[in-house]
Amino acid sequence: MTYDPISRTFVDFFRKRGHQPVPDGSLVPPPGDPVLFTTSGMHPLTPYLLGRPHPLGRRLVNVQRCLRTTDLDEVGDRTHLTLFQMLGSWSLGDYDISQSLRWGYELLRDGFGVGPDRMHVTVxxxxxxxxPDEIALRTWGEIGLPVELTGPENWWSNGPTGPCGPDSEIFVWTGDGPPRGTPGTDERWMExxxxxxMRYHRHDxxxxxxxxxxxxxxxxxxxRLEMVLRGHRSVFEGEGLVPWVGGVSGWGLPEQPLRLVCDHLRTSVVVVGDGVRPANTGRGYVLRRLLRRVLTTLWRDDPTRSLSDLPPEPVGHTLDRFGQPVTVGEVREVLTAEERRFRGLLRRGRPVVSRRRSRGPLTDADYRDLHDTHGLPRDLVDSLLDEAG
Known part of the structure; x- marks a missing residue:
């Protein structure tokens, strides 16, 4: 199974159980939303989760593009992505968690063919x-899956205040041979x-x-689900990432830097396709930071590498996948213009950082001044220091 049959199987399963499909929305939330990007499938549904009646009813399902920067330092491993698609289902004051868990187990086992011996859950x-979440414990006991009890890892919240509640996570074994250990003891169990x-509100x-x-x-x-179903070793072997891995392979990057470049470029293309342009604040700064991380990685051992050499195929594949109304040429112009700007900033920044470093190790005050006065963010300053040895 690749993306489309996986998505159809998921949506059709819930449609047969009375759920109405919600269209995939932009990464950019509507005006007035304080969040920079849509981070989960539930984000656009927040007013309805708080009690407003949804026009499609109380059972919903969708596939939503999402962007998270909280795991940037993890990107490059086998499972983390900045941009991903989330398969989601919702009960808005309708059925309870026990029904949801039973349907989840049924879909994984019968719809996707994941053997029960490869599943483990946390509560x-x-x-x-x-x-303790007695309902989830009792439900999994009746189903017969092994359970690991945890603490904060199984408490979901949308921030320090607001809707929250206990969660139950289903893990699948991705290692060779029979499953071993638990999700808490063996990383080959993948959530x-x-x-x-979502049954509580946390106050200030x-x-x-x-x-x-x-x-x-x-x-x-x-x-991640595609990785499990196709027996891949990482998400970078999947349908959405393979064009990028092939497209940038000519740069000769080692595995982890190559994954980071693929992830950040794919994310940047979708962000540009959703109408964001590089800037010094807000959404534009997220895009700028992603591209600068790409360029810093590319130039670490070869400053001649350039985004102008990026082939059009992965860009076009991604734009088509997300149905975005921009051309490959428009996206490539945004990327290469940002590269030109960044090269100029590096030329101006090298002597500034060198002079500051000659006085001694940089302090937090130095970093703040370099950012506020010269427009040099901390990660760029660190890259210049590494470059200078």
Whole structure:
């Protein structure tokens, strides 16, 4: 299974159970939303999770493009991506977590062919405010999957305040041979599907009060599920990343830097396709930072590498995949213009950083001044210091 049959199988399963499809939305939230990018499938549904009636009803399903920068330092391993597609299902005050878990198990086992012997689950074990998730524990016990109790890892929240609740995560074994250990002891157990009981509101003082409408929110990464179903060693062997791996292979990068470049360029293309342009603040700065990380990686051992050499095929493949109304030429112009700007900044920044470093090791005040006065962000300054040895 590749992306489209996986998505169809997921959506059709829930449609047969009364869920209405919600269209995939842009990475850019509507005006007034304080979040820079859509980070999960539930993000566009926040008003309805808080109780507003949804025009499509109380059972929803979709496949939503998402962007997260919280795991940037993890990108380059076998499972983390900055841009990904999330398969999501929702109960807006309708069925409970037990039903959601049973359907999740059924879909993985019968719809996707994942053997029960390859599954392991984690459940919230309780803390000083909320007890163990007895409903999830009882449900998994009746199904017969092994359970690992955890703490904060199985508590979902959308920030320090707001909707939250215990979650249960389904892991699949991705190693050779029979499964061993637990998700907490062996990283070859990979999380694929999270089922959240969104039933509390956390206040500024840390108190929890019940939501007026308890919900169930689930999310499963499409790229990770494809990795499991096709027996790949990493998400970079999947349908959406293979064109990028092939497209940038001519630069001769080692595996981890190559993965980072593929991930960040693919993400940048979708961000540009959704209307964002490089800038010094907000969404534009996220895009600028991604491209600068790409360029810093490319130039680390060969400053002649250039985004002008990026072939059009992976760019076109990604734009087609997400149905974005921009041309390959327009995207490549945005990327190469940012490269020209960055090269100029490096030329101006090298002597500035060198003079500052000659006085001694850089302090936090130095970093702030280099950023505020000269426009040199900390990661760029560190790259210049590394470059100078």
């Amino acid at each position: 919230f074990g309780g803390d000083h405010q909320v007890g 694929v599907w999270n089922h959240v009981q 003082d840390g108190r929890l009060t019940p939501l007026r409408q308890p919900n169930v929110d689930t999310g499963m990464g499409l790229e």
